Amino acid sequence: xxxxxxxxxxxxxxxxxxxxxxxxxxxxxxxxxxxxxxxxxxxxxxxxxxxxxxxxxxxxxxxxxxxxxxxxxxxxxxxxxxxxxxxxxxxxxxxxxxxxxxxxxxxxxxxxxxxxxxxxxxxxxxxxxxxxxxxxxxxxxxxxxxxxxxxxxxxxxxxxxxxxxxxxxxxxxxxxxxxxxxxxxxxxxxxxxxxxxxxxxxxxxxxxxxxxxxxxxxxxxxxxxxxxxxxxxxxxxxxxxxxxxxxxxxxxxxxxxxxxxxxxxxxxxxxxxxxxxxxxxxxxxxxxxxxxxxxxxxxxxxxxxxxxxxxxxxxxxxxxxxxxxxxxxxxxxxxxxxxxxxxxxxxxxxxxxxxxxxxxxxxxxxxxxxxxxxxxxxxxxxxxxxxxxxxxxxxxxxxxxxxxxxxxxxxxxxxxxxxxxxxxxxxxxxxxxxxxx
Numbered sequence: 001x002x003x004x005x006x007x008x009x010x011x012x013x014x015x016x017x018x019x020x021x022x023x024x025x026x027x028x029x030x031x032x033x034x035x036x037x038x039x040x041x042x043x044x045x046x047x048x049x050x051x052x053x054x055x056x057x058x059x060x061x062x063x064x065x066x067x068x069x070x071x072x073x074x075x076x077x078x079x080x081x082x083x084x085x086x087x088x089x090x091x092x093x094x095x096x097x098x099x100x101x102x103x104x105x106x107x108x109x110x111x112x113x114x115x116x117x118x119x120x121x122x123x124x125x126x127x128x129x130x131x132x133x134x135x136x137x138x139x140x141x142x143x144x145x146x147x148x149x150x151x152x153x154x155x156x157x158x159x160x161x162x163x164x165x166x167x168x169x170x171x172x173x174x175x176x177x178x179x180x181x182x183x184x185x186x187x188x189x190x191x192x193x194x195x196x197x198x199x200x201x202x203x204x205x206x207x208x209x210x211x212x213x214x215x216x217x218x219x220x221x222x223x224x225x226x227x228x229x230x231x232x233x234x235x236x237x238x239x240x241x242x243x244x245x246x247x248x249x250x251x252x253x254x255x256x257x258x259x260x261x262x263x264x265x266x267x268x269x270x271x272x273x274x275x276x277x278x279x280x281x282x283x284x285x286x287x288x289x290x291x292x293x294x295x296x297x298x299x300x301x302x303x304x305x306x307x308x309x310x311x312x313x314x315x316x317x318x319x320x321x322x323x324x325x326x327x328x329x330x331x332x333x334x335x336x337x338x339x340x341x342x343x344x345x346x347x348x349x350x351x352x353x354x355x356x357x358x359x360x361x362x363x364x365x366x367x368x369x370x371x372x373x374x375x376x377x378x379x380x381x382x383x384x385x386x387x388x389x390x391x392x393x394x395x396x397x398x399x400x401x402x403x404x405x406x407x408x409x410x411x412x413x414x415x416x417x418x419x420x421x422x423x424x425x426x427x428x429x430x431x432x433x434x435x436x437x
Contacts, residue, residue: 010077010194015296018072024065032289033057033065051251052261052269062277066285070292071224071268074214077193077295078206080226082265084272085288089189089209090116091281092223095271096185096205097125097156102240104129105153110138111403113187114162115393118404122395141172148180153237155182159198159342160190162378163388163412164326164405165351167338174202183231189213190348190378194302201342204231205267213379215294216301220287227267234259241266247273301381301417306346308420312413315424316353321431323409327351349415350378352388356409357434362387365434366411371418371426383416383423 008016024031038057040046048054057065067085075083086092097107107125111118111134121132133152135143144155155177157168170186177184183204188196192213198206208214210222233241244255262269276282313329316322324332328339328347339347355362366374372385376392386392388410389401396404415423 011299013076014073014194014298017076018069030066030069030289030292033060033285035064036060047251051249053251060285061280061282062272064285064288066292067283067288070283070288070295073292073295074193074208074210074224075226078188078197078226079199079228080206081229082262082268083224083226084268084276085210085283085291086223086225086276087281087283087287088221089187089207089211089223090120092207092209092225093117093156093187094120094124095275095279095281096207096225097130097154098128099240099267099271099275100153100183100185100238101125101128101130104151106131106133106149106151107154107156108133108135108144108147108152109156110134110158110161110168111400112138112161112164112166112405113158114189115388115395117187118393118400119395122400138166139168141169141176144173145176145179148176148182152180152182154185156185156187158187158190159196160348160350162190163350163352163392163410165190165328165335165348166326166405167328167335167342167347169338170198170203170342171201174204177204178202181232181235181237190350191343192298192302192379194299195306195343195345195348199228204228210291211379212377213302213305214298215291216297216379216381217290217294218377218380218382220290222283222287222291223281225268225271227265229264229266231267233266241270302349303345304417305349305379305415308418308423309346309349309351309413309415311420312415312423312427313351315427319431321356321435323354323356325351325353350412352410352412354407354409355411359408361434362409362411365430368430368433369426370429371423372413378412378414380414381417383418384412384414386412388412 037059049056070085071083133147135147137143174184185205186198186203187207188198189209189212206226208224210224241258244257246255248256248261258266258270310329313325316325328335373382389406389408393406
């Protein structure tokens with residue numbers, strides 16, 4: 001990141017960062033490099049590329065120019081030093097946790113996360129020798145410290161939780177992580193870098209399901225991992241970064257570690273050469289192009305969605321059928337102070353509410369909606385309403401749902417770009433139809 005680019009505003013970076021048209025035949029839009037491989041040019045250049053002495057494209061499984069521009073753009077939006085784009089948000093989470101827990105270890109996390117993440121904690125990671133721990137009080141940094149063991153390799157949280165939009169003392173949790181020499185990993189999917197920058201409050205790695213608000217149009221799947229090079233990977237707790245490898249040899253043949261070979265991009269370079277290269281969750285150039293197109297309108301989309309969400313929350317709080325609304329903008333939310341501290345632009349457009357009628361009426365209410373889509377995505381241009389206990393968090397049993405504070409009457413809304421008055425009218429009509437049953 002150059003000094004000139006660093007000084008640019010957020011909206012300039014979301015449109016311009018990482019791209020120079022003169023390097024791409026003066027194409028105004030980022031080109032889609034639809035090729036499997038790239039000519040190395042010469043034997044000497046091939047050596048430089050494979051030995052990380054020159055940055056360039058080799059094979060699309062480990063990256064393409066289109067994906068590289070996406071990576072640089074997201075890194076600059078977050079103030080990071082490097083990023084890697086992958087085929088899904090779950091690939092970004094999985095690769096991050098696998099890399100940090102190589103050889104076994106423990107992850108300190110939350111039960112209040114995306115259902116797919118929790119399900120992977122329950123069914124995948126334990127079979128790989130990775131244990132998952134939870135603090136007794138997810139909102140108290142001291143509780144996190146009490147849950148750390150010598151085998152704890154990271155703390156993993158969401159900046160805004162899925163589905164209940166809970167907030168956490170991220171700065172306090174980061175202090176605890178660093179006191180024990182472990183990184184804080186923050187899934188920033190709901191907030192996006194427009195609403196919140198985890199690096200400003202001590203995060204060491206940031207993860208996105210770029211499928212969601214970064215893209216914003218529900219037309220592709222992608223994930224991104226961002227690093228900021230501040231964490232000390234050479235402390236001895238993570239020997240995988242310090243091991244000298246022949247594959248990282250210099251032009252003169254000397255083996256190097258990832259710390260030596262990729263300063264500023266230690267974590268993501270190792271992900272690229274180990275996990276992406278061998279496990280293969282590669283993001284296609286076309287999908288990278290679609291994410292870039294979405295990012296160009298990120299601020300405008302998210303700002304409107306936040307504004308509309310406030311109106312829908314205010315409306316829902318007037319309805320007798322609604323038992324509660326969970327979002328920092330809700331009148332009884334316990335997160336007002338954290339919202340003011342961390343999220344001055346708003347706390348996102350995804351929230352839940354409790355529909356206080358029978359299951360049959362709840363089903364009728366959902367089926368009666370015309371403008372709200374019924375599918376498992378968020379951050380879309382289209383508004384979405386879904387019954388999370390049976391869908392997005394349906395993998396969790398009754399006890400696990402209770403631990404995640406997901407009751408059977410929970411409905412989740414992701415506010416899109418429609419006129420909020422039309423969305424409110426759609427909800428009102430559905431309430432009336434369900435009341436007649």
